[in-house]
Amino acid sequence: MKAFVERHVGKAWMALTYLFLYLPLFFMIIFSFNSTRQDTRFTGFSLRWYEALTRDGKLIDGFWLSLKVASVTGVLSAVLGTFAAFVLVRYRRFPGRTFFSGMVNAPLVMPEVVIGLSLLLLMVGAQNAFDWPERGALTIIFGHALLGMAYGMVVIQSRLMEMDRSIEEAAMDLGARPHEVFFLITLPNIFQAILAAFLLSFTLSFDDVVIAEFLSGPGVSTLPQVIFGYARRGINPTIYAAATLLICVVTSVIVGYSIWVARQTRKREREIAAATRIELSVLKA
Secondary structure, eight states: OHHHHHHHHHHHHHHHHHHHHHHHHHHHHHHTTBSSSOSSSOOOBOOHHHHHHHTOHHHHHHHHHHHHHHHHHHHHHHHHHHHHHHHHHHOOOOTTHHHHHHHHHHHHHSOHHHHHHHHHHHHHHHHHHHSOOOSSHHHHHHHHHHHHHHHHHHHHHHHHHHSOTHHHHHHHHTTOOHHHHIIIIIHHHTHHHHHHHHHHHHHHHHHOOHHHHHHOOTTOOOHHHHHHHHHHHOOOHHHHHHHHHHHHHHHHHHHHHHHHHHHHHHHHHHHHHHHHHHHHHHHHO
16 A cells, blocks of 8 residues: 555656646647737637747847857867866876866856856956957857856766776777777767767757856847847747747757667667677687
């Protein structure tokens, strides 16, 4: 009886948690198809707000800017996160390791307001001294890459720590040089983690509004900034339509990535099983 109650209480608690997280998104999707601006009563199905979205230049420009910024940020974060994780995992002792590890992990616990303000002071000082960079897309990329690198490093570091180093050692025993071992052995084995770091950094950059507010220049606004500005001025169902499309895109990407990872995992398991069978047949012979 006790196990029965605990099992059903856990399921009920999980259901309430999911309702708390996703019920607002469900209502927002519904009211993106509302025929009027009311957000308390559904008055009829309509696509007028999706049509209005196609004519909203600010939202469209913000979307393309966010897409460009997030794409570059994702690549930079994945590359820098890979280097940082490789150094921390493969080189256990070097001067300044503790300081380096603390600096890399600092953005994880630092409030975004503090990060944005400090980067703003840095960019203003650099612009006054060197007349570069102008506040805009580039400075937003710098700020987002700083944050995304820290998250990407955590993902890649965990994969490197569980990776079997005997494969790398065997490659070096066979005459492979360190850079060949990295590109031919290590990189393919951690590619899924690098891709996950890219997607995580891409999402963080695409959704960020705090750092972008500090680092964006005149006439430069990402999609979250535009949506936030609309929301402060009152109800605008156009942003419901934009958010609904973003949810659909993000869901599609996550589902596609999950399917790809599952297929790669099954493929690797089949290859390992085939290699094991070959090894056993050789031993028996």
